[in-house]
Structures are given as C-alpha cells and as structure tokens.
Amino acid sequence: MKLFLSVEDNFKHQGLRKKLVEELAAKGIKDKNVLKALSNVPRHYFLDKAFLNQAYSNVAFQIGAGQTISQPYTVAFQSQLLNLAPGEKVLEIGTGSGFQTAILCAMKAKVFSIERQRELHLNAKTILSKLPFNPKLKYGDGFKGWDSFAPFDKVIITCGAPYVPEELMNQLKVGGVIVIPVGLGDNQKMLRLTKTSGDSYDEEVFGDFSFVPMLKDTNK
Ligand code: SAH
Numbered sequence: 001m002k003l004f005l006s007v008e009d010n011f012k013h014q015g016l017r018k019k020l021v022e023e024l025a026a027k028g029i030k031d032k033n034v035l036k037a038l039s040n041v042p043r044h045y046f047l048d049k050a051f052l053n054q055a056y057s058n059v060a061f062q063i064g065a066g067q068t069i070s071q072p073y074t075v076a077f078q079s080q081l082l083n084l085a086p087g088e089k090v091l092e093i094g095t096g097s098g099f100q101t102a103i104l105c106a107m108k109a110k111v112f113s114i115e116r117q118r119e120l121h122l123n124a125k126t127i128l129s130k131l132p133f134n135p136k137l138k139y140g141d142g143f144k145g146w147d148s149f150a151p152f153d154k155v156i157i158t159c160g161a162p163y164v165p166e167e168l169m170n171q172l173k174v175g176g177v178i179v180i181p182v183g184l185g186d187n188q189k190m191l192r193l194t195k196t197s198g199d200s201y202d203e204e205v206f207g208d209f210s211f212v213p214m215l216k217d218t219n220k
Contacts, residue, residue, distance in 0.1 A: 009042045016056035017043070023058060024076045031080040037106035038076060045127055046097040065117040065219075067212055069097040070158060074209060081179045081192050081206065082154045084109050089149070091171065093142030093214065094158035098124030104156075105133035112149050114142045116218045141217050145171040152176060160188040160211035169195065181211050
C-alpha cells in the first residue's frame with residue numbers, strides 16, 4: 001500500500017503493528033482480511049502526534065470533541081462480525097478518527113460514513129484523502145442513515161446506541177447485517193442483527209463493550 005502522509009510509517013511502526021495484530025489474533029480475531037487490514041493501516045496517522053509511541057497498544061484514545069478512537073480489539077471485533085465480502089456497501093455511523101473507516105476500505109468495502117461532530121468529520125476527511133482509499137464521508141446525524149445511497153449490505157455503528165434506529169434497518173438489504181452496540185451509560189451489548197424480511201431480523205448477542213454515546217442531531 002502506498003501512503004502519502006508527511007508522518008512516516010517506518011520499520012518501528014510496522015513492527016509494533018505486527019505485534020498488535022498477533023495480540024488480536026491471540027484474543028480470538030480469526031478473519032484473515034481483518035488481520036491483514038490491521039497490518040496495513042497505520043493507526044498512528046489517526047492519533048495526535050503526542051500518542052505516536054502508544055498508537056499500537058490495545059487501548060482507546062481521545063481524538064478531540066470529547067470523543068475517542070475505538071480500541072483496536074473493538075475495531076477488529078466489529079469488523080469481523082460484519083463478515084465482509086469485497087465490494088459490499090457498508091454504512092458506518094460515527095466516523096470519529098476515520099480509523100475504522102480506513103480498515104473497512106482496506107477490506108475492499110465501499111464505505112459510507114457519517115459523523116455528527118463537524119471538527120472530527122473534517123479531520124477524518126483530511127487524513128483519509130491522503131490514503132489510497134475513497135470512502136464517502138458525511139457530516140450529519142447517523143440516526144437518519146444515508147437514504148440516497150441505500151440499500152446497504154452492512155451497517156456498523158461505532159457509538160453506543162440507545163436502541164436500534166428504525167431508519168438504519170430500513171436502509172439495510174434483506175439478508176444484510178447490522179452490527180450495533182446497544183445500551184445506555186458506559187455499558188453496551190454488541191448485537192448482530194441479520195435482516196430476514198422487510199420488518200424482521202435474527203438477533204445474536206456478543207458480550208459487553210463501552211462506547212461513547214450515539215447522540216441525535218449534529219454538533220459544531
Ligand atoms: N469509528 C471511530 C469511533 C469514534 S467514537 C474511530 O475508529 O475512531 C464514536 C463516534 O460516533 C464519535 O466521533 C461521535 O461523535 C460519533 N457519533 C455519535 N452519535 C452520532 C450520530 N448520531 N451520528 C453520527 N455520528 C455520531
């Protein structure tokens with residue numbers, strides 16, 4: 001993969017990334033495409049320079065506007081639950097740093113991502129435009145989805161949702177999958193819903209996670 005950023009991606013970063021990927025594999029991440037994407041995308045590009053040396057620890061970080069870049073394990077876990085095939089259309093809610101967006105692009109998905117904080121939307125746009133990916137990014141409210149590009153094969157929500165937004169289910173293809181952490185406060189259950197018809201879905205539950213909240217409307 002060719003990269004064009006001024007921050008370098010040197011052997012030290014690549015070595016740390018390899019170690020992180022081994023750690024994630026040991027924690028149960030098996031999807032080879034997820035592991036390959038995590039080996040290729042430089043996470044340190046998405047963090048403030050002050051965190052450069054810790055970019056490859058399995059921890060979350062502040063990215064501004066009171067938000068966080070998800071822990072690498074969470075990114076890997078959600079990406080794996082999507083069961084992505086190349087060329088699938090994926091809607092992401094909560095662009096944040098843009099790291100999860102880049103991972104989905106590296107897995108050859110067509111990615112559409114929405115962020116409600118303008119500052120984060122603009123930062124992610126700058127970083128992602130310097131990488132060899134071409135996601136569509138929007139500043140807006142993820143509760144509403146992105147009707148003009150629907151239907152989607154997959155939907156991933158990277159903030160803690162109070163419930164499953166109906167509009168997002170409507171914009172999902174029958175047979176499609178939505179991966180969504182649902183719950184209030186600091187604790188969410190990771191759900192994978194598979195749409196079985198216009199108004200029904202199968203539900204699987206995958207353990208506890210902690211996300212920043214999914215909030216309505218936009219914020220400057
Ligand atoms: N995928 C991101 C995770 C960032 S944290 C990453 O890898 O960095 C979750 C993000 O969801 C935050 O940036 C937050 O502002 C955003 N968010 C919260 N509610 C939202 C909504 N209704 N629509 C779009 N984005 C939302």
